[in-house]
Amino acid sequence: MALPEQAESHGMRRRGLLKAALPLGATATALGAWPATATGSAPSGAPVRRGRDRIDVHCHLIPDFYRRDLAAHGITDIGGVPVPLWSPDLAVNFMNRYGIQTQVVSVSEPGVTYLSSVADRVAMAQRLNTYASRDLVHATSARLKGRFGGFAVLPLGGTVDEQDVSHAVIEARRAVRGLKLDGVGIFSSYGGTYLGDPVFAPLMKALDDLGAMVFIHPSTPQSYPDLGLPPFLYEFTFDTTRALVNMLYKGVYQRYPRIRWLAAHAGGTLPYISYRTSLLTLTPAIAQQVGAAGLDDSSPHFRKIFYDTALSPAPQAMKSVRELAGTERVLFATDWPFTSALFLAAGDPAPQLDETFSPAERLAVERSNALTQFPALAARIGAKPA
8 A cells, every 4th residue: 555646747647646745643534535646548558458457466355244343453444544445346346447357355454463362363364265265256146257366364463373373374275275265465574573484484384385376465563663654655665675585584485485475565665675685695796796787686586576566556666676577577456445546537557557568568567477377367267378
């Protein structure tokens, strides 16, 4: 989730950005209270759309039973943004307006971490995953069939221990093998414990055995500096970066090579600082010595991560991602419904992508890359992986 900014001119283009006009500390209305601009038609040179063809890999589900439980525990905003309205019908209406064929939905922060009981966390995770599978991913109604994919939520708490991880292993296997979900969602950190911590080793082994696509969504870090602004604005990006760097130096990528990692919001700040955060590895030194700087000067593990475009379609972010990982590892995303204020009229949901990608590359980013990485989803919608 990111803050919209007021639209401003950039040559002959308009970037659909909104300005942070709230006074300091006035975050109660957050994203939903700010104005937004929308582009009704694609700029010159954009791919010609043939009905619905985009695959959105980062968006969220908030079933009524989950919203009620959050509210019963005093949770009415997430990352500083009020919990938005959501229903399958609203999601389909959104997809239809923006040429999106399928959303791969996940549960945003706080997941089930707000529940203090292990049994309650397991029960809620199971309920959410069963709902996602039965009512969305494998729905049979004409309106919903083929419109959803899904990442499982795991029953991990704010303080992770071996028992939590054991339950997470069981639920990951049930979700992928039994419920036939498309992957597993995990947060960047849990109560200050990051994904490279040894406590997660059994879960990483299970995810590796599954060959899972694992979506890393940011969480609000502990004890962050209070600047009077909602944490989604920048702290989410920083926590994603911490998780990705932590896993590099804890050897997670090397030990579990079959896990495919999808980093939310263009990987936070990682693409921009990938060289700097690789300095304690041999890669930059070798590249410097052999004159290969610019080729392998960032860790090759960072180059194998997948990055989504959610709230990061502008060239400042996308060109960094493209330089690090290449076009084939970029996947289209909207972060809806938390970004509803950005999408008020039908049209191109991310015109800024034209400033980084050619029309053919945009088609790959917005469709074929996802079909390749989600073959079961491709089969459900009758599409052939690229």
